[in-house]
Amino acid sequence: MAPQPDERPTREPIDTLLRDLKTGRDGLGSREAARRLAIHGPNTLPTGRRASWLRELVRQFTHPLALLLWVAAGLAWVAGTPVLCWAILAVIVINAVVAYLQGRQAERAIEALSRYLPQQATVIRDGVASEVPAVDLVPGDVILVTEGDRVSADARLIEGSVEMDLSTLTGESAPVVRSAGAEDTADRLIDAPDAVFSGAQCTSGQARAVAFATGAATELGRIATLSRQATPLLSPLERQVRRSTWLIAGVAVGVGALFLPLGLLAGLSLPEAAVFAIGLLVANVPEGLLPTITLALAVGVRVLARQGALVKQLSAVETLGSTTVICTDKTGTLTRNTMTVTAVWSAGRTVDPVSPDAALGPLAQVMVDCNQLERLSDPMEVALREAGELLGARVAPRVETFPFDAERKRMSVVSRRGDRLLVAVKGAPELLLPLCDSVFDGTRARPATESDRREVLDEVDGFARHGLRVLALASREVPAPPEDAAAAESGLCLLGLVALLDPPRPEVPAAVAACHSAGITIHVVTGDNGTTASEVARQVGIATDRVVTGSEADALSEPELDALLAQPGEVVFARSTPEGKLRIAEALQQEGQTVAMTGDGVNDAPALHRADIGVAMGRSGTDVARQAATMVLTDDNFATIVTAIREGRRAYDNLRKFVLYIFVHAVPEVVPFMLFALSGGAIPLPLTVLQILAIDLGTEILPALALGREKAEPDVMSRRPRPRSEPLITRRLLVRAWGLMGVLSAALALGAFFAVLVAGGWTPGAPVGPGDPLHGVYLQATTATFLTIVACQVGTAFAARTERTSLRRLGVLSNPPLLAAIGVELLFAAALCFVPVLQTVFGTAPPPWWLILFLLPCPVIVWGADEAARWFGRRSARAPSRPRRPSSG
Numbered sequence: 105m106a107p108q109p110d111e112r113p114t115r116e117p118i119d120t121l122l123r124d125l126k127t128g129r130d131g132l133g134s135r136e137a138a139r140r141l142a143i144h145g146p147n148t149l150p151t152g153r154r155a156s157w158l159r160e161l162v163r164q165f166t167h168p169l170a171l172l173l174w175v176a177a178g179l180a181w182v183a184g185t186p187v188l189c190w191a192i193l194a195v196i197v198i199n200a201v202v203a204y205l206q207g208r209q210a211e212r213a214i215e216a217l218s219r220y221l222p223q224q225a226t227v228i229r230d231g232v233a234s235e236v237p238a239v240d241l242v243p244g245d246v247i248l249v250t251e252g253d254r255v256s257a258d259a260r261l262i263e264g265s266v267e268m269d270l271s272t273l274t275g276e277s278a279p280v281v282r283s284a285g286a287e288d289t290a291d292r293l294i295d296a297p298d299a300v301f302s303g304a305q306c307t308s309g310q311a312r313a314v315a316f317a318t319g320a321a322t323e324l325g326r327i328a329t330l331s332r333q334a335t336p337l338l339s340p341l342e343r344q345v346r347r348s349t350w351l352i353a354g355v356a357v358g359v360g361a362l363f364l365p366l367g368l369l370a371g372l373s374l375p376e377a378a379v380f381a382i383g384l385l386v387a388n389v390p391e392g393l394l395p396t397i398t399l400a401l402a403v404g405v406r407v408l409a410r411q412g413a414l415v416k417q418l419s420a421v422e423t424l425g426s427t428t429v430i431c432t433d434k435t436g437t438l439t440r441n442t443m444t445v446t447a448v449w450s451a452g453r454t455v456d457p458v459s460p461d462a463a464l465g466p467l468a469q470v471m472v473d474c475n476q477l478e479r480l481s482d483p484m485e486v487a488l489r490e491a492g493e494l495l496g497a498r499v500a501p502r503v504e505t506f507p508f509d510a511e512r513k514r515m516s517v518v519s520r521r522g523d524r525l526l527v528a529v530k531g532a533p534e535l536l537l538p539l540c541d542s543v544f545d546g547t548r549a550r551p552a553t554e555s556d557r558r559e560v561l562d563e564v565d566g567f568a569r570h571g572l573r574v575l576a577l578a579s580r581e582v583p584a585p586p587e588d589a590a591a592a593e594s595g596l597c598l599l600g601l602v603a604l605l606d607p608p609r610p611e612v613p614a615a616v617a618a619c620h621s622a623g624i625t626i627h628v629v630t631g632d633n634g635t636t637a638s639e640v641a642r643q644v645g646i647a648t649d650r651v652v653t654g655s656e657a658d659a660l661s662e663p664e665l666d667a668l669l670a671q672p673g674e675v676v677f678a679r680s681t682p683e684g685k686l687r688i689a690e691a692l693q694q695e696g697q698t699v700a701m702t703g704d705g706v707n708d709a710p711a712l713h714r715a716d717i718g719v720a721m722g723r724s725g726t727d728v729a730r731q732a733a734t735m736v737l738t739d740d741n742f743a744t745i746v747t748a749i750r751e752g753r754r755a756y757d758n759l760r761k762f763v764l765y766i767f768v769h770a771v772p773e774v775v776p777f778m779l780f781a782l783s784g785g786a787i788p789l790p791l792t793v794l795q796i797l798a799i800d801l802g803t804e805i806l807p808a809l810a811l812g813r814e815k816a817e818p819d820v821m822s823r824r825p826r827p828r829s830e831p832l833i834t835r836r837l838l839v840r841a842w843g844l845m846g847v848l849s850a851a852l853a854l855g856a857f858f859a860v861l862v863a864g865g866w867t868p869g870a871p872v873g874p875g876d877p878l879h880g881v882y883l884q885a886t887t888a889t890f891l892t893i894v895a896c897q898v899g900t901a902f903a904a905r906t907e908r909t910s911l912r913r914l915g916v917l918s919n920p921p922l923l924a925a926i927g928v929e930l931l932f933a934a935a936l937c938f939v940p941v942l943q944t945v946f947g948t949a950p951p952p953w954w955l956i957l958f959l960l961p962c963p964v965i966v967w968g969a970d971e972a973a974r975w976f977g978r979r980s981a982r983a984p985s986r987p988r989r990p991s992s993g
C-alpha cells in the first residue's frame with residue numbers, strides 16, 4: 105500500500121530532536137527566540153479561504169425581497185417603462201452590495217475581537233518560565249503544558265505526562281494519554297505517545313515539551329484551510345427576520361394578486377395595472393431591513409468589547425438581552441480575588457493577625473510548599489506562600505505535585521526536607537478532614553477524636569460567617585513518593601486552618617440591584633463553603649435564604665432539582681462540582697429560563713456550552729473554558745455581565761425601533777395605489793414608483809441607522825426580561841406602525857395631494873397626462889404627497905425613539921446622529937423638488953408656497969398621536985398594580 109502522506113518514519117529520540125532543534129531542556133535564550141521568530145514567522149494559522157464571496161453576493165441577489173424587486177423590474181419592462189425598470193435594477197444592485205459589505209464588516213468585527221484576547225503560552229526562556237503571547241512561539245521553545253491549557257504549537261514531551269483532548273484534530277473526543285519517554289511504535293505522527301499538538305487541549309496533568317513546529321507547519325495549520333468553509337449558523341433573530349421577509353413578500357404578492365383584477369375591473373389599462381402592481385411590490389419591500397439588522401448587532405458587539413465583554417457571535421447580543429437567570433461563581437467574579445491571610449488556627453489557638461510562632465512551624469511549611477508552581481500568579485497561592493514565609497518557613501525541594509482539581513477540592517505536593525519525604529496537602533476543610541486520622545497539638549501529632557473534628561468544623565464555620573475563605577492544611581511523612589493523589593492524600597495529620605479575606609468588588613452590589621430590578625435572578629454556584637458563599641452573597645445583596653451543597657444537589661433527582669429551581673428566590677449552590685453546574689443549567693432551561701453561566705475550569709466547558717450564554721473569564725480562566733464560552737469577560741467582573749445584558753437589551757430595543765420606523769411608511773405608499781386602482785384611474789396616481797424608491801432608499805436609510813444608535817431607554821433595566829419566544833415584529837409593533845402612524849401619514853399625504861390638485865382646478869376624471877393642461881398641477885400634487893410622507897417620517901423617527909416612555913424623558917435632542925440624519929433627509933427631499941435633473945427623473949415640480957404651512961405640523965401630528973397612545977399604554981399598564989379602592993356600594 106502506498107504510504108499515507110502523514111505517515112512518518114519512527115521519530116527521532118528526544119535528545120536527538122533537541123540537538124537538531126539546537127535547543128536544550130531549559131529552552132532557548134530570548135535573543136535566539138527573537139532570531140527564530142524572524143526566520144519562522146509568527147505562530148499563526150493560515151487564514152485560508154473565506155466562504156466564497158461570490159456565493160455570499162449571489163445570496164444577496166436572491167433573497168425573497170430581492171426576488172420581489174426582480175419581479176417589479178420585469179413588470180416595469182413589460183409595461184413599457186424602461187427607466188423605471190433600470191431604476192429598480194439599480195436598487196437591487198445597491199441593496200445587495202450594501203448588505204454584502206455590511207455582512208463582511210460584521211464578520212470582521214467578530215474576527216477583530218480575537219485580537220483582544222491573545223492566547224498565552226508558558227515558555228521557558230533564559231531558564232525561567234514566563235507567559236508569552238502564543239504567536240511568539242518558535243521551534244525549539246520549551247513550553248509548559250498544564251490542565252486547562254490549549255497547546256499552541258506541535259511539541260514532544262520531555263518530562264511529565266498529560267491527558268489531551270485531540271478532538272480538534274482527530275474528531276475523537278475521548279482524551280488520550282501522552283507521556284515523556286513512552287515507547288513509540290505509532291505509524292502516524294498524530295498517534296505518537298509523546299506528542300502534543302497545536303489546538304489540542306490538556307485535560308489533566310502537567311508536562312514540559314519542546315516545540316518542533318509552529319504556525320502553518322503544525323498539523324492544525326494543515327487542516328485550518330479546510331475547516332474555514334463551514335457555513336455560519338443563523339441566529340434565532342436572523343431566522344425570525346428571514347421568516348418575516350417571506351411573510352412580507354407573501355403579503356405584497358397577495359395584495360397585488362387581489363387588487364390587480366379589481367383595478368382591471370375598475371377600468372385600468374394593462375400598462376396602468378402593471379405600474380400599479382410594481383408600486384405595491386416596491387412599497388412593500390423594506391429594502392434596508394436586513395443589512396441594518398446585521399449592522400445594529402455588529403455595533404452591539406463592538407460596544408460590548410469596549411466594555412470588557414467579548415462575544416463570539418452576533419446572536420449573543422440578542423440572547424443577552426433576554427437573559428433571565430445568571431449563575432455566577434464567587435471568587436474573582438463577585439469578589440476581587442485579592443487574597444489576604446487574616447488569621448490561622450492551629451492546636452486550639454487562633455493567631456490573628458498572623459505573627460511568627462514556634463507552634464505554627466509545620467503549618468507554615470505546608471503554606472510555602474503546597475502550591476502549583478505554574479499557578480504562582482494565583483492570588484491565593486501567593487498570599488499563602490507569603491504568609492508562610494512570614495511565619496519563618498522556607499521552601500523545600502519538590503519531588504512531585506498532585507495538582508488541584510475542582511472535584512477533589514484539594515491538592516498536594518511531595519517535598520524533601522532533610523532526609524524525610526513529606527506530603528503537604530491543602531484543600532476544602534470538609535473534604536480534607538475525613539482524610540486526617542491525627543491532629544497536631546502544638547508539639548506533636550496525636551490521634552484525632554470526634555471532638556477534635558467538631559472543634560475544627562466550628563472554627564471553619566466561625567471564619568466562614570465573616571465571609572472568609574477557609575483552607576485546611578495537613579501533612580504526613582512517607583517512605584517513598586506515592587503513586588497517585590489518592591495514595592498521597594490519606595492517613596494525614598491535620599495541622600490547622602488558614603482564613604483568607606477576599607472582599608466583594610465594590611461595583612457588584614449596584615450590579616446585583618440592577619439585575620433585581622430587571623427581573624433577573626442570580627444564583628451563586630461556587631466551589632466554596634456554603635457559609636462563606638452566603639455571607640459574600642449577602643454582602644453584595646443576593647438573597648441567601650437557600651443554601652444547597654454539592655452533595656445535596658447531587659442527591660436530588662432531575663424533577664426534584666427542577667422543582668427546587670422553579671421556586672422563586674435565589675439559591676447558593678456551595679461546594680458544587682462542574683457536573684452539578686451542568687445539571688443546574690439544564691434544570692433552569694427546562695423551566696424555560698435563558699441562562700448565563702460563568703465558569704473557568706476545564707470541567708466547566710460542558711456547562712458553558714449548555715448555557716444560553718456561557719461566560720468565561722479572560723484573566724483567570726482556562727483556555728478550554730474560554731473556547732467553550734460565548735462571552736469572555738476581560739475583567740472577570742460580575743458587573744460586566746450586567747452591563748452586557750443591558751447592552752443586549754438596548755441593541756434589541758433599537759432593532760425594534762427601526763423596524764417600526766421602516767414599516768410605517770408602507771401604508772402611505774400603498775394606499776395611493778389602491779385609491780388609483782379602485783377609482784379605475786379617475787383619481788390619478790398620487791405617488792410615482794420612483795418617488796417610493798426615493799423614500800425607501802433615499803430619505804429613510806440614514807434616520808433608520810441613527811435609530812440603531814439610540815441610547816438605552818431609562819427603563820431598560822427596570823422591566824422584566826423579554827420572553828425569548830416573543831417575535832421581533834409583534835402585533836403591538838404592527839398596530840403602532842401600520843394602524844396608527846401609517847394610517848395617519850396616509851391620510852395627511854392624500855390630504856396634501858387632493859388639496860394641491862383641487863386648488864389647481866382638478867375635478868375627478870380630468871386628464872392629467874403629459875400635454876394635458878393639468879399636468880403641471882398633477883406634478884405639484886404628487887410632489888406634495890412625497891413631501892408629506894417625508895414630513896411624517898420625521899415625526900415617526902421621533903416617535904420610534906421610544907417604545908413606552910415619553911420623548912421628553914429621553915430628551916428631544918439627545919440623539920445627535922438622528923438630528924443630522926433628518927437634516928440630510930430634508931435637504932435630499934428639497935433637492936428632489938427643486939433640482940431640474942432630479943425633477944425630470946422623479947417627476948416632481950416645486951409645490952405651491954402654501955404647502956409649507958401644511959407640511960410644518962405633520963411631524964408633530966404623527967409624533968403627537970403616538971405620544972398620546974404611549975401615554976395611554978403606560979397608564980393602563982400601571983392601573984392594575986394600584987390598590988383597588990373598596991367599592992362604596
Ligand code: ATP
Pocket residue numbers: 432433434435436508510513514515530531532533573574575629630631632633
Ligand atoms: P468559585 O467557584 O466561586 O470561584 P472557588 O474558587 O472557591 O469559588 P474552586 O476554585 O472550585 O471554587 O475551589 C473550590 C474549593 O477548593 C475552594 O473553596 C478551596 O477550599 C479549595 N481550593 C481552591 N483552590 C485551591 C488550591 N489551589 N489548593 C487547594 N485547595 C484549593
